[in-house]
Amino acid sequence: xxxxxxxxxxxxxFAAPQRPSAEPAAPTASVAPDPLHEAALERLPxxxxxxxxxxxGGPEVLFANAAARTLFGAPHRRIGLVNLIxxxxxxxxxxxxxxxxIEARSVYEAGGAQDRVWRALARPLGDxxxxxxxxxxxxxxxxxxxxxxxxxxxxxANASHExxxxxxxxxxxxxxxxxxxxxxxxxxxxxxxVMQAEAGRMSRLIDDLMSLSRIELNEHITPLGQVDLxxxxxxxxxxxxxxxxxxxxxxxPSLPPVGAxxxxxxxxxxxxxxxxxxxNAIKYSPRDTAVRIVVSADVSAIEAVTVRDPAASxxxxxxxxxxxxxxxxxxxxxxxxxxLAREHLPRLSERFYRVEGQKSGEKLGTGLGLAIVKHIxxxxxxxxxxxxxxxxxxxxxxxxxxxxxxxxxxx
Amino acid sequence: MNEHIVRSYGDELKQLTSDVARLGxxxxxxxSDSLDALSRRDVALAKTVIARDQxxxxxxxxxxxxxxxxxxxxxxxxxxxxHAVAALKLSMTLERCGDLAKNIAKRSLVLxxxxxxxxxxxxxxxxxxxxxxxxxxxxxxxxxxDLDRAIAVWSRDEEVDEHYNSLFRELLTYMMGDPRTITASxxxxxxxxxxERIGDYATNIAEVIHFELTGExxxxxxxxxxxxxx
Numbered sequence: 001x002x003x004x005x006x007x008x009x010x011x012x013x014f015a016a017p018q019r020p021s022a023e024p025a026a027p028t029a030s031v032a033p034d035p036l037h038e039a040a041l042e043r044l045p046x047x048x049x050x051x052x053x054x055x056x057g058g059p060e061v062l063f064a065n066a067a068a069r070t071l072f073g074a075p076h077r078r079i080g081l082v083n084l085i086x087x088x089x090x091x092x093x094x095x096x097x098x099x100x101x102i103e104a105r106s107v108y109e110a111g112g113a114q115d116r117v118w119r120a121l122a123r124p125l126g127d128x129x130x131x132x133x134x135x136x137x138x139x140x141x142x143x144x145x146x147x148x149x150x151x152x153x154x155x156x157a158n159a160s161h162e163x164x165x166x167x168x169x170x171x172x173x174x175x176x177x178x179x180x181x182x183x184x185x186x187x188x189x190x191x192x193x194v195m196q197a198e199a200g201r202m203s204r205l206i207d208d209l210m211s212l213s214r215i216e217l218n219e220h221i222t223p224l225g226q227v228d229l230x231x232x233x234x235x236x237x238x239x240x241x242x243x244x245x246x247x248x249x250x251x252x253p254s255l256p257p258v259g260a261x262x263x264x265x266x267x268x269x270x271x272x273x274x275x276x277x278x279x280n281a282i283k284y285s286p287r288d289t290a291v292r293i294v295v296s297a298d299v300s301a302i303e304a305v306t307v308r309d310p311a312a313s314x315x316x317x318x319x320x321x322x323x324x325x326x327x328x329x330x331x332x333x334x335x336x337x338x339x340l341a342r343e344h345l346p347r348l349s350e351r352f353y354r355v356e357g358q359k360s361g362e363k364l365g366t367g368l369g370l371a372i373v374k375h376i377x378x379x380x381x382x383x384x385x386x387x388x389x390x391x392x393x394x395x396x397x398x399x400x401x402x403x404x405x406x407x408x409x410x411x
Numbered sequence: 412m413n414e415h416i417v418r419s420y421g422d423e424l425k426q427l428t429s430d431v432a433r434l435g436x437x438x439x440x441x442x443s444d445s446l447d448a449l450s451r452r453d454v455a456l457a458k459t460v461i462a463r464d465q466x467x468x469x470x471x472x473x474x475x476x477x478x479x480x481x482x483x484x485x486x487x488x489x490x491x492x493x494h495a496v497a498a499l500k501l502s503m504t505l506e507r508c509g510d511l512a513k514n515i516a517k518r519s520l521v522l523x524x525x526x527x528x529x530x531x532x533x534x535x536x537x538x539x540x541x542x543x544x545x546x547x548x549x550x551x552x553x554x555x556x557d558l559d560r561a562i563a564v565w566s567r568d569e570e571v572d573e574h575y576n577s578l579f580r581e582l583l584t585y586m587m588g589d590p591r592t593i594t595a596s597x598x599x600x601x602x603x604x605x606x607e608r609i610g611d612y613a614t615n616i617a618e619v620i621h622f623e624l625t626g627e628x629x630x631x632x633x634x635x636x637x638x639x640x641x
Contacts, residue, residue, distance in 0.1 A: 056422035057429035082429045083554040086436025088466075109443070315573065322560060343580065346573045350533060 046140055047071045047118075050125065051081055053098050053133035058082045058091070062134070071110060071118075071139065090120045090137075097122035097135035108139065116143040116220050143220055158351055159209050162367075166198040166205075173198075201366070208368040212351075215269070215375045223266040223380060226403050229295055229329055230255040232267065236274045237293070240282070248287035251278070256297040261329045262403040269376045270400075276369040277333040277396050283365065284337030284394070296330040297402075304330050304383060304399040311389050315345035318374050318384040320401075328382070328399040339390040348386060349374040373398070420485050427477055427498045431505070434470045435550040438505040441467065441512035442546060442609060446539035449519040449602065450532050457523070460516035467509035474502040489626075497623035501553070504612050504619075508546065511605040518598040525595045531582065535599065535606075538574040542606045545571065545613040553616070558624050565617035565629065571610035578603045 041048060047068035054060045059081045064072060072084040081094060089106030096104035101124040108118040118139040125134040173191045181187040237251050244251055255261070263270070274293075281291040301322065307314045340348070347353045352367040377384045382400035441460055448457035478499045481487065487495055522528075545564055552560035579600065586596045621629045 057425035058433065080425070080429050080432075082432040082436070086432055086439060086550060086554075088433075088437050088440050091433065091436065315570065322563070342573070343577050346537075346570070346577055347534065350537070 041065055046138060048139075049137045051094050051098065051122075051135045051137050054080070059094055059098060059135070068139070090122075093120060093122040094135055094137060097124045097137075098133050101128070107142070115147075116141060117146045118142060144217070148217070155209065155213050159206075162205055162352060163202055166202045169198050170195055205366045205368070208366045208372065211272075212368055212372050212375065215372060215379065219375055219379045221379070223264065223269070225264070225266060226262050227265040227267045227270045228258060229261040229263060229270070229331060229400075230258050232271050233274055233293060233295065233331075236271060236278060240275070240278060243279075243282060247282050247285065249282050249285045250290040251293065252290045253293040255293070255295050261295055261297040263329055263380070263400045264403045265380050265400065266376075269379070273373050273376050273398060274331070274333075276373050277331075277398070280365075280369055280396070281333050281335035281337075281394075285335045286337065289336040292332075292334045294332045294334075296332075299328050299330045299399065301326065301328060301383070301399075304328050304397065305385060307387060308395075309387065309389060312387045312395075313342040313345060313389075314385060314387040315348075316383065316385045317346075317349045317370070318378055318382075320378075320381050320383045320399075323401075327402045329402055330397060330399045332395050332397045334393055334395040336393040339392055339394050340386070340388040341390050342388075345386055345388065349384070423477070423481050423485070424487075424491060424494055427474065427481065427495065430470065430474050430477070431498045431501050432550065432554050434467060434474065434502055434505045435546075435553070437463070437467050437470065438508040438512070439543065439546055439550065441509045442515075442539070443543050445512040445515040445519065446536065446543065448516055449522065449539075450536050452519070452523040452527070454520060454523050457516040457519045461513055464509055464513040467506050471502045471506040474498060478502075493623045493626060497619050500619045501616055504615055508609050508612050511609050515602050515605050518602055522595055522598055526592075528585070528592060528595050528599065531578070531585075531599055534574070534578055534581070535602065538571070538578060538603065538606050541574060542571055542610045542613070545610055549613045549616045549620070553620050556620075556624060558621065561617040561620040561624075562629075565614050565621070568610060568614045571607055575603055575607040 042065045044065055045067060047065065047070075049064040049068045049072075050062045051059045052062045057080045060078050061072075061081050061084065062078060082091060085091065085108070087106070087108050090108050093104035093106045096102055103121070103123045105122075106120045108120045110116050110118065119142050121138050121140070123136045123138075125136045126132065173195050177188060177191055181191060233253055233255055237253055240251070278291060278293065285291055301320070305314070305316060305319075349370045351371045374384050377398055377400070380400050382398060385397045386394060387397065388394040441463065444456055445460045447453060448460060478495050481495055482492075485491075545567075549561060549564045551557070552564065582596045582600050582603075586593050618629050621627070
């Protein structure tokens, strides 16, 4: 059976029961779909839809397979195409296939938090002389190719810019050591110390850049596996004990019992999120204060963005796409540091963004920590927000979908 | 457009809604393409955006005509009347969004000739994506008749304002630091303002959707930054 005649039968069969009896029935309505072919089409990894011309309101979606329903966020029923995809390029391609009877292509950027890029292909289907005007609309994922290119360019620009400063200082010290400081043991020791710190900074920067680019490449792939947040946080708290002692800061976790806060996720990445947030909080905490780590095991998307302190300014650095009824686990890390002024909040997760007056050398940061957190959380379909009262501390919130919400990935 | 043979009242209303969605799609594409043209210094894309503005104007006039025809001939009541009025208001707002995007594209042509102001391309891109996402959200809410989603857009205009204020302050500092950048910075300032206006239009659209679905004005006052950037 040729592919197109199979699709014709299939669409006819899908369309038939949904057609009101007053309208002309589909010509091949009596043909039942071959269950194997139907199942195969339904389970194709790429989105596939069959589109029909309609009397009013533009073309309608007759059939959409599981991947297409995820892409459109649409129920499995007849609906106007323009209600699902407004992109003029895709609509034109479909019109060309339906009415011009020629194959047409377009690039479709679905928008949303994961920001994927698709290549849409519309092909005429069936014979308009004998049946309804139909078109086959398929999508293939081009995200990797397109984003990979852009990311490589960004990575190069960022990395070269940020590595130049410590490298310039290393070169300067080496010159001095070969020159007039050659026979001055005191100066030599001091310079070697600075050089070690600068080299360490370069090495941390390279680690962070590498891990950021790795995370970004997987960003639109939903993670597998389950992570218990309580256990993960306990591990991080244990690992940070020496650092905490050195900084003279106390960690105060307030966690639900083991098993009550499980998310779908990549354990290593989740640990990195917690670690970066707690690290930051410790860095900005004055001595003899506490960093609070609070987990609320069951909140809605609205509750997750609710400001708790009326004096605080709040900003969402990342908002997950809305999914009806999805429940989240909320992790909040608060410090009692200097806090952040309102105007810095929107830019905190930008790479290498540093709050004015914050000396980059002193706090040992690479300026990439929050960018890493943001990309990991985005991969996990979660959200990231910051709340701050200047002078009395900042709270970073991460909310991640509950594992038993069961809605991560395909609906 | 295509071979529409509009028959019933229901079909006419359906056609109206889908035309508004189509116009929304065009407006979205204008906004995101103008931003791409700006960030990639893509002159050809900017020219495409400028040329495509005519399509939005035509479709808006078409929607206006069919709304008037519908109101005159069918004399819709209650929900149907609200649908028709919403379509009219939305089409005007979306056409305005398209105009602002066209303006961004025009300015991107000027900026493509100047030295790139790299520190701002990222912030501008961010603000642009935020605004585009809000426009997408509110149009999704319109297509799905989803009141909650519309309200979510309506109540969060503040974030766009934050971005605008932050960019405003930065650009000012930049211009003071190096007067040679004033021309380019001034264009960027207008682009930021345009984006901020598009964000405002998204909230207006949310208000229209609220009225369309409930028949009532949005009750509470929108959270708004009262202070102007200094």
